[in-house]
Amino acid sequence: MLAPDADPHSPSSPGDAGQSTSSSSLNGSYVFPASTSQERLWFLREFDARWGAAYHLPVAFRIDGPVDRLALQRAVNLVVTRHEGLRTRLAHLDGQLVQVINPHARVTVSVVDLGHVPEAERWDEVQRLLATESQRLFRFTEDSLLRLTLLRLSGTRHVLLATLHHIIADGTSVELFLRELVASYGALLQHTAPHLAELAVQYADYVAWQRQWLDTEEYTKQREYWGRKLAGAPLVLELPTDRPRPVVQSFRGANKEFRLSREFAASVRRYAHEGGSTSYMVLLAAFAVLLRHYTGQEELLLGTPVANRQRPELEPVIGFLANTLVVRADLTGDPSVEELLRRIRETTLEAVAHEQFPFDKIVEALQPERTLSRNPLFQVMFGFQEAPHARLALGGHPLTRLPVETGTSRFDLSLFLTEDSDGIQGLVEYSTDLFEADTIDRLTRHYQAVVEGLLRGGHQRVSQLSLLTETERAELVASAFRAEPEPTALLPQAVEAQAARTPDRVALVFGSEQLTYAELNARANRLARLLKARGVGAESRVAVCMECSPDLVVSLLAVLKAGGAYVPVDPRYPLERVRYMIEDARAQVLLTRRELAHHGEGIPHVVSLPEAGLEGEGDANLEPVADAAQLAYVLYTSGSSGRPKGVMISHGALANFLTTMAREPGLRAEDVLAAVTTFSFDIAALELYLPLVQGARVVMATREQAADGRALSGVLARHGVTVMQATPATWRMLADAGGAPGPGFTVLCGGEALPQDLADALTANGARVWNLYGPTETTVWSCRKRLGAGDRVSLGGPLGNTSVHVLDPDLRPVPVGLAGELFIGGSGVARGYWGRPSLTAERFVPDPFSARPGARLYRTGDLVRRRAGGELEFIGRADHQVKLRGYRIELAEIELTLRRHEAVRDVVALVWGSSEAERRLIAYVVPVAAQAGDDTLAQRLREHARASLPEYMVPSANVLLDALPLTPNGKVDRRSLPDPRSVMARGGAMHVAPRTETEGRIATIWMQLLGCDQVGVKDDFFELGGNSLLAGRLVEALDRTFGVRVPMRDLFLDATIANLATVIDGRRRKASVVEAPHVDELVSGLTDEEVEALLNEPQLGHVNTQHVKEGSR
Template identity: 45%
Template sequence: MTPTMASSPAVPELREAFVFPASYAQRRLWFLHQFESASPVYNIPSPIRLGFTLNVEALRKSLDELVRRHESLRTTFTAVDGEPMQVVAPSRQVTLDLTDLRSMPAAQRESEAQRLAAFDAQRPFSLSEGPLLRVSLVTLAEADHVLLVTMHHIVSDGWSMGVFLRELGALYNAFSAGWPSPLPEPRLQYADYSHWQRELLRGDVYTRHLEYWRTQLAGAPPRLELPTDRVRPLMQAHRGAGHLVTLDADLHDGLRALGQRAGATPFMVMLAAFDVLLYRTTGQEDLVVGTPIANRGRPELEGLIGFFVNTLVLRTQLSGALGFQDVLARVREVTLGAYAHQDIPFEKLVEELQPERNLGSNPLFQVMFSFQSAERPQGGASPGGPEAPRVPTTTSKFDLTLSVAEAPRGGAFALFEYDTELFEAETVTRMGSHFLALLHAIVRAPAQPISRLPLLGDEERRRLLVEWNDTTVSREEPGFLHRVIVAQAARTPEAVALMAGLERVTYRELVSRANQLARFLGRHGVGPEVRVGVCMERSPELLVALLGILQAGGAYVPLDPEYPSDRLAFMLEDSAPAVLITQARLAPTLPVSRARVLRVDTEWAEVACEQDSDPALPVHPGQLAYVIYTSGSTGRPKGAMNTHAGIANRLAWMRQTYRLDARDRMLHKTPTSFDVSITELFWPLMTGATVVIARPGGHRDPGYLIDLMAAERVTAAHFVPSMLRVLLEHRGVERCEALRQVIISGEAVTPDLEARFHARFRAELHNLYGPTEAAVEVSAWTCPPSGSGGRVPIGKPIHNTRLFILDATLEPVPVGLPGELFIGGIGVGRGYLGRPELTAERFIPDPFSTEPGQRLYRTGDRARFRADGNIDFLGRLDDQEKIRGFRIELGEVEAALRSHPRVRHAAVMAREVTPGDKRLVAYVVAGPGEDLPGELRRHLSRTLPEHMVPTAFVALDALPLLPNGKLDRRALPIPGEFDTATRTAYVAPRGAVEEKLAHVFAELLGRARVGVHDNFFELGGHSLLATRVVSRIHDTYRVEVPLRRLFETPTVEALAKVVEEQGSTPVASAIPRLERDTELADVAHLSDAEVSAMLEELAARGELAK
C-alpha cells in the first residue's frame, strides 16, 4: 500500500528530450552495473502462459506500441564525465524471438520451456547498448505458449510489470480483432517524474524529510549480524537461491485477525513477525530492515513504466520482555513514520548519512522485507492460460530477503531469498521452519514475551541438550595428575623428563625432588586447600615446585615475575599463600607478603634433607589444584579456582585423544600464569615424553623458538594463533620438521592460518577452546588438511563435558543461531577466590542436570551449533577481548587509564589491523600536558601486564556519544599508527601521476589539497564521485581502471600504482564530441535547474529528438 503524497505538487509535463540525467534510483543501479556488468541480479523476469491460439503479428504490433508509448522501454544509458545520463531513442522495434518446441516429444516440452525461461532470466543486459526489454515466445502446442518478458530494473519495477501486462493484454485483444489501440496516450513520461523528483527535493521539503531520517537512524547498527555459514566475502557476488514456506489458511487468517484487532495491516503483522525472527536469530535488539514501496502516491504516475520504486529503511528497537502485540505497535509506528517521509530516495539518504561502506554488504540495511497482498496482484492479469513456468531464484540482492505473498484462495507463501556466498540451504530451511513455529506461537500467545516464544521442536531440543552432550567416560586410573606422573616415573625412571639447555632431568630425579619438596611444604603447613605462590622463571626447578605442591596436597598460585609490582602485590594479598616459592634473583623484586618465602635454588639444601619417598597423601577429586588469575572487569584480577577432578579429566582426555609416547618432545614456553602451561608441562609427563623448556623470555622470540624446536627435534607444541602466524612467516620454520602435533587455542583461528599451516607442515593441527574457569579447554576440533571451510569451528565437547548454547532466558537456541556458550560437567571450576557475588553470577545452577549441586559456567562467548553438532565461536558478548591469546577485560584497562590524574574519560577498543591481528587502542579525554602517550604507557606499565597496555593512544576533545548517552564506538577514529589511509600528516604527491590524481581527488571532493595517503571515501567520496574519478583517469591516461579497483585502492598512492602498471599515456585533450553533445559535456556539474534549462534550449534549437 502506498500512501498518497497529498502535500506534493503535481508532476509537470516536460518537453521530451533525447538526453537527460538519470534519476537517483537509476544512478545507483548504473553504478552497481559498473561493478558487475555481466550480472543478472537486477533482471526482472516475468514468464506468461498463453493458453490459446496466438496471433503472432498482433503480439508484435502490441509490443511495438508498448515501446512507443513508454520512453523507458527505449532508453539506454551513457556517462558524461562519470555521471549517468538517460538516452531515449526516437523509436525502437521489439525483437520477438520465436522458439517452436512442437517437434520435441510432448513429455520434454515443459522441462525445455522451464530451461529456456531460466536461461532468459539469467542473460545480462547492456545498459549502454540496450534494449533493456527482451521478449521471447516459446510455443509448446498450437494453443499453448510461454511469453518470456524480461526487463532490467533500471527501466522498470514490479508495478511497471503489471502495467506492461495489462496494456499488452488490452492492445493484443484490440489488434487481433482489427481495432485501434483502446489506450489513451500517456500524458507524462519517466523523464517528467525524474525532473519533478529533483525539484521536489529542494528547500524545506527535503530538509524536513532528511531531518526525520537523520533522527530515526542516528546510532543505528551498521550491520545486522546474521549468523552466516561462511565468512563474508570482500565483495558481494549476488549469487542466490530461494526457500519457499507455505502458511496455511488457518494460520494466515489468525495473523490477519491479530492485525485487525491492533489496527495494523497484514504487512505490519508479517514485518513484526520477521523482526522477532531476526531478533531471535541474531540477539540484536536494534534491527534495521529495508522494504520496497511503490512510490506512486500521485494518480498520474500509476500508469507509467519506469523505475519508481523506492526503498524505506525501517528501524525497530525491541527487547525480549515485549509481547508480540507491543512489537506490532512499534512496527506500526515506525512504518507510518516512514510512509510520511518516503519522498527522499534511498540513494540520497545513503549519500547524506554517509554510513559505513564496503563492497561486501549493502549500506544501512542488509535484510529486505516485501509483502504482496491478495487484493492487488503485482503483475496484473495476463492474457490467459495455465500456470507459467517458475523461474528459479539464482540471485540475491541482499544477505536475506523475505517476500510474503498472500494467496488469492487463502493462506500465503513466504519466500526466503538468500545469498549463497553466506548461507547453506539447510540453514535457510531451518530458518523457514523456525519462522513457521514462531507464527503459530504468535497466534496462540500474542502477549507472551518474544524471548520465550518457542522456535524448537521436541526432536531438535533433545538433540541439543542430550545427544550432542553424550560424553560420559569412566576412568579406572587415579584421577589426579600428579599421581599419573608418579606412576609414569615408576615405569620409566631413567627416561629424560625435562630438557633445559644442557641440563637433563630424568623422571626419577623429577619425582624424587618433588617428593622432597612436598614433605618440606607439609612441615610448613601446606595441605589440602592451602595455597602456595610460585613466582619463578622457566626452569626445571619450576616443574619440581608445581609437582611438589600437588604432592603435598596443596594448590599452586602462579605469579608471573614479569608482572608489575602492584599487580603481584594484589595477587599475593588476595590469594594469601602460606608459602611463596621463588628464585634468589627474583626474591628482592617481590612485594612484601605474609608468606614464608622459599628460594628454591639457593635454599635447596634445606629441602634436600627431606626423604625422597612418595608421601602418597590422600586427595579428594573436588580438592583445589590451582588458582590462576585472569583479567577482571572491575579493574582488579580475579582468581579462578580449579579442582583436581577437572584438570585430571582434561589431561586424561588429551592423553587418550592425542597420543604421545617416549619418543615425543613437547615445547614448554607459556608462562605458568596462563593455564595452557598445564598442557605443556603435565600432558607429556603423563605419557613418558620429554618437556623441552624454553629459556626465560624466549616465548616472545620466534627465531629462538624455531631454533630450539629444530635443534631439540620437538614433536608437539602449543601456540596461540597470532604467534603461530608469526612463526609461519619466519624464515627457517621449515627446519621444525619433527613437529607432528600442534595445539592452538586462546584466539579464534582463521581459515587462512589453517591453510598456511598445512602448506608448511604435515603435522596435525588441533583447535581447542576453553576458559581458565573450566580446566583449560572443553572442546576440540582437528583441522583437516583440506580446510575447515569458511569458519574454523571449536569442535565438540571433550569427555565428561557438556556444552549448551542458550539465550538470555537460559533456553537452548536452535541449530545455526547464536547464543551464549555455557559449560557443564566435571571441568567446571569452583568459582573465583574470595568473590562469592561474582561466582554466583558466572557459575549458575545447571537447569538441565538431575544431579544436585551441578553448575554451569557462563562464558560470555557467542557461539552456535552447526548441523553436525560442532560449534562455531562467534566472539565475545561483552567488552572482553583476547589479544595474542590473552583474555582482557577492556573495563580493567579503562579503569587503569582513568586512575591517571590527567585522564578525565577513557575508552578502549580492540581493532583488527590485519585478519587475525588485533591490537588495543586507548581513547582518552585528558588535561593539558606533553607526551601523553608516553606518560600513559608508563602509568599503565606499573599496574598492567605488557599485553594489556594499548598499542596506540588517541587524544580526543570528547568521547562520541549516541543519543541515548552511550559511547558511540563506531565513531572512534582509527589511529594513524595502524592505517596509512587515515594519517593526518600531509604527504605531497611525488610524481606526475600522483600529482594528477591528487588534483582530481581534491577537485571532486572540494578540498584544497589531498595527500598521497588520504582515503578517497573517508574524505567524503561516494560511489558516483568514484565513477567520475575513473572517467577522469580514462580521459587523461587512456587506461581502463575498473571501478572496483578504486574501492580496493582508494588512496592516491595506491591508485597511481594501478595506473602506472597499466601503462599510462597522457592525453593532450579529450576526444571532441559531436556538436549536439558538446553542451552536454559538463552537465554533471550543473544544477538540476540548469540541466533542465539547457535541455529545453537544445530542444528549442531542434538539436534533441522530439
C-alpha cells in the same frame, strides 16, 4: 500497497501535476531528463556490469495451449506503442543522463523451438534457457530494455519469458504489461481493438513533476523529517554470515521459497485486526525480532518498497516509479510484543506519510561512509503484498507463473511475502557470497517460529520469542555434551603407577640434568612428608615460587601427595603482586629456592630447595589423602578490578582433563614433549603432567630458550621433541626462526585465537596440528580440533565429560549459525574463585541442562557460533568486538588481513581514544626484519588493507614496533602498547600539488565538480564531498577530456588524482600502440622491382628489410 519487487534506488511522485514535459530531439527520438532513480541505476551499471542482472525484472509463464505467434508479436508492440517507457533507452547528452524515446521502436518476440529436444530433457532445457535469458545483460544505450522469448515445447505447450530492466519499470509495471499484453492478444484473436483506457500521462511527465517537486518547500520538509528520523541510526546490520564478506559486492544470489498455510495467514490477519494494525505490520515486527536474534542489535534499518502511485493518473503508467522507505525498527529496552507493534505501526505510518522523498536523496542527505561491500543505509529488505497477481489467460488458456532464478541478489537478504487464497507465499532472496542454502532454510523456520510466538500473546517480551522448536532445542542440548569414561586415578596415584611400571625410564630433562620416573616419585614423596610435618593437609594452600627446573615438578607433585593445593607464583612478577597472591591465598607454606626466600615474608613456613633437609624423609608412596572434589591448585589470573583472582581447580577436574587429553589428541610413551610455558599459566599443567601419566618424557626449556626462536628450535632438535604446546605467538616466533615443525610432530596450539594464516603455515609442513581452546576456569582446555591442510580454523567439539552451550543472555540455546556466548559445563568446571563468592556467583551459574545436582556452567565471555556440523567457531571476546562510527568491527579480521602482507610478522588492532571524536582504529605492526626501516611501509599497509577491507575497517594509522609486548604467559599485552601519537607512522598524506599535465587537468575537473579552490593528488574525491552522481559526471568529464573511459570500480577503489592519472596514462599508452599489419599484407601484389624501390626509400631505413624481401616472395 507494498510491492516486493520495488527498489531502494527510486523516486517519488510530486504533489501537484505540473506543466507538460518539454523535450529535445536526437536522431528522430525524443529526449527527456532521466529520473533520480534512473541516474542511480545507470551509475551502478557503470560501476560494475554485474549490477545490471541484479536489476532485471523477469517473469515467466507456462501456457497450456496453442499460441498465435503473429498475434502475440502484434500484441506486444501494441503495448510498446502505448507506453513510452517501453521505447526508452538511456544516453549521456551534454554531461547529463537522459531518456531517449524512440517513437517508432518495436520489440521482436524471439521464438525457440524445443521440439527436437528429447521429452525427458526438455524441461531441464527450459530451466536453463529461462536462467540464461533472464540474466543476459541489456545495453542501455542501444537495446530496447524489454525482451520477450517464447519457448515452444509442442503445439500445445509453451513458455513465455518477459524480461524488463528496472531502469524502465517496476513491479507494478510488470503486472500492467502482462495485463495489457493478454488483453491485446485476446482482442486481436477476436479481430477487435483492446479495451484499454487512454493514458493521461507518460513516465516522462512523472520525471518532470518529480524534478519540479525537488525545488518545493514540501521536499525540504520531508528531507528534514528523514534527517531527524535516521539520525544516529546504525547504518550496518551485522548478519552472521557463512563466508567472509567480499570487499566488493558481486550480487550473486539465489532464492528460497516457502509457504505458510491458509490458517496461518488467517491467524495473522485476525491478530493484526484485534491490535489495530495490519498483516504487514505484524509480519514486519516478527522479521525485526528475527533480525534482533540474529544480530544482537536492538535498532535496525530495513528497506520496504512502496508502489508510489498515489495519483490516479499514474496507476496505469509503465515506468520506474517505485520508491523504498527506510524503516527504523526500535527494539530497545526489550519491549513487549504489544509495545513493539505500537512502535512499528507508528514508524511505518510516518514513513508512508513521507514516502515521496526519493531514497537516493536520503542517501545523499545522510552521507553514510562509503563502502563497496554492502548497500547504503540498509542491507535487508522486507516486502508484503496482498493477492497482487490476477489470474491471467492468453487466448483463453490459463497462464501458470513459473519461478525464474536470476542468480542475483540486490541485498544481503530480502524477505518477500505474498498473501493469496492458499495462505502466504514466502520468498527469500539472499547473497550466495554470504550464505549457504542450509542457513536460509533454517532462517525461514526461525521466522515462522517467531511469528507463531508473537501471535501467542502481546504481553511477552521480545526476548522471550524463541527461534527454536522444542525438537531443535533438545537436539542442541544433546549435542553439546560429550560423555567419556570417568578417570580411574587422580594425578598423584597415576604418576606413582607409571613409576612402578617404568622406574628407569627418563621422565624429566632440564639442560644436562635428568630424572627417571623412580627418582622423580621418590623425591616428591620425601618432600611430601616434610610438608605434612609442616601442617599441610586437605585444602591447605602451598605457594610455589621458583623458576623452571626439576625441583619445580617435584614440588608440585609433593604438594598434591601431601593433600594440599599449590598456588603457582611466578618469581618474575613484581614483589607487590607476589605478596598479594600469597596473602590472598592464605598460604601456610612457601616452597621456593633460597635466592627467592624473601618472597615468604610473613608466611609460617618457608621451604627452600634443594637445601630443605629431605635426606631423612622416606621415599615410599604416601597413603592417598585427596578425593576428586578436593582442591588441587589455585591459579591466579588477571581480574577486571585490577586485583588477580584465584581459580580453584579440583583433583577430579584435573584428572578428567589429563585422561581425555591422553585419548585425544593422545600421547605415546615414546613421545618427547617440550615444556615451554611458565607454570603460572594454566596450560603448563598439560606440559608437566600429561607426559608423566603416559610414560613419556618432558624436556623443560628455560624461560630464555622459550622466548628465542632459534634457541627453542635448537632444544627441539637436540632432544628429539615430538610434541609441543604453545601459544600462537610462540609458534609464529618458531616459524619465523626457521623452526616450523614437520611430519611426525604434534603441534598443540592454544591460549589465544589461532590465526588462519598461522594454521595454514603449520599444517603446510605436514605436522599434526591441534587447535585447543579453554579458559582457566574450566581446567586448561575444553575444546579441541585437529586441523588438516586448508581447513578453516575452528574450536571443534568438547573434551570428554564436557558440555559446551551457545546461549543468549537469557541462557537459552542459540540456533546453529548464530552468535552467542559460550557457556562450559561438565567435569572440568572450577569450584569458583578463591575468597570471591559474589564473583563466583556471577560467572558460575546453575546448569539448566544437567540432571546432576549442583551442576554449574561457566560464563566464558567468548562469542562463538555452532556450525552446521556441530563444531564451534570462535568469533572473539565480547570486549574485543568494537563499535566505531556505527559499525560493529571484529578486530581479529583486521589483524588477519594485515598478517597476509608479506612485510608483516605480527599485528594487533585496537580502537584508541577515549572520546567518540578521537576514537580511531590503530594497527600495531611488527614488520619482518627486511622491511623494518622502510618509510613507505605504513602507506603500503593502508593500501593493502583497503584492497581487502571496507573503508570503515581500514586502520587510521599503522604503528610500527620492533616487537609486541607480551605477558609472562606469552599472550599479547594490549595494555602495554604505546600511545600511538608518540610513535605512529600515518597512512595519510600531506597536500601534494599536481605533478604532471594529466594530474593538473584532472585537478581542474575536480575543482569544477566539487566547487573547491585547491585539491591535492593524494586527496580522496569522496572525502572532499563527492558522491555517486558526481562520480558519474567525473567519469564523463574524464572521457571527454582524455578520451579514456575510467571504470567506476577503479574510481571507488582509489579515488585520488594520482591513481586516476595512472589509470588514464596507462590506457592512453595502450591505445597508442596500434598493431601493424603483417608485412605480407603490405607488399602483396607488388613486383620485385617495386619492393626494391620501397627498400631504397631513405625513410624506411634498414629495419627488417630482410623480412620484407622474404615476405614478398
